[in-house]
Amino acid sequence: MVDEIPNVAPGIAGRARHRGRGGSDAARRLWTGAPPGPDPFALPRGPLGRAAGWALALTGRGHNAELIAALRVPPGAAVLEVGHGPGVLLGMLAAVPGTSVTGVDPSPEMVRMARRRNAAAVRAGRLRVAEGRADATGLPAASVDLVVTVNTVAMWPRLDPGMAEFHRVLRPGGRAVVAWHRLPPRFALAPAELAEVERALAARFGAAGRTVLRRSVVFTAVR
Numbered sequence: 623m624v625d626e627i628p629n630v631a632p633g634i635a636g637r638a639r640h641r642g643r644g645g646s647d648a649a650r651r652l653w654t655g656a657p658p659g660p661d662p663f664a665l666p667r668g669p670l671g672r673a674a675g676w677a678l679a680l681t682g683r684g685h686n687a688e689l690i691a692a693l694r695v696p697p698g699a700a701v702l703e704v705g706h707g708p709g710v711l712l713g714m715l716a717a718v719p720g721t722s723v724t725g726v727d728p729s730p731e732m733v734r735m736a737r738r739r740n741a742a743a744v745r746a747g748r749l750r751v752a753e754g755r756a757d758a759t760g761l762p763a764a765s766v767d768l769v770v771t772v773n774t775v776a777m778w779p780r781l782d783p784g785m786a787e788f789h790r791v792l793r794p795g796g797r798a799v800v801a802w803h804r805l806p807p808r809f810a811l812a813p814a815e816l817a818e819v820e821r822a823l824a825a826r827f828g829a830a831g832r833t834v835l836r837r838s839v840v841f842t843a844v845r
């Protein structure tokens with residue numbers, strides 16, 4: 623049985639499933655330079671955004687559990703999560719022994735929610751959470767061993783500025799991981815869109831790999 627895990631913006635999902643009258647997939651209008659619209663899952667704001675954050679936290683646990691296992695985070699690694707939303711994966715990353723974790727998200731509501739959810743790790747100095755975007759994380763160059771982003775890449779206005787920022791903040795040998803969910807199928811990216819993400823990552827890093835998990839597709843590149 624396949625779990626239905628609605629942890630992506632309905633607007634994004636709607637765009638993913640637009641079909642032409644002939645039944646063929648219409649081209650998606652992603653990465654046009656426009657920021658996310660009013661969809662509370664794409665950029666959670668205000669009371670609706672907070673509700674979206676709770677929904678993401680409740681429904682995304684399975685995805686995050688699968689990802690944390692697949693990531694094989696080295697103990698002691700400096701890790702950056704971009705677009706952490708309510709902060710479930712941040713907590714899992716901070717629980718890996720010796721890690722030093724930073725989370726950035728453009729939504730002040732998600733920053734507050736992630737801080738509250740992981741208050742003990744924040745107090746212990748193992749986790750910092752701040753406002754930031756894929757293309758502007760605020761971290762120094764060559765300062766992290768792993769940068770990961772989950773279910774955010776379709777919300778980026780453009781792909782290359784984010785990939786360039788991931789490349790900038792990684793130490794030589796560090797890993798960039800860009801994940802997008804496959805389930806439920808209506809929220810999946812189209813094959814051409816997945817290819818575009820892979821191409822953008824490879825263009826910045828020289829090469830990129832793809833792993834298909836049960837719930838997510840995961841692109842990886844090494845600096």
Ligand SMILES: C[S@@+](CC[C@H](N)C(=O)[O-])C[C@H]1O[C@@H](n2cnc3c(N)ncnc32)[C@H](O)[C@@H]1O
Pocket residue numbers: 629630631658663664665666678679682704705706707708727728729732754755756757771772773774777778779
């Ligand atoms: C669908 S939620 C996913 C949240 C979380 N990663 C998860 O899987 O539950 C999308 C998140 O991307 C963030 N976001 C939107 N635009 C972004 C950008 N340009 N860079 C980084 N994050 C962005 C939103 O604030 C939101 O927290």
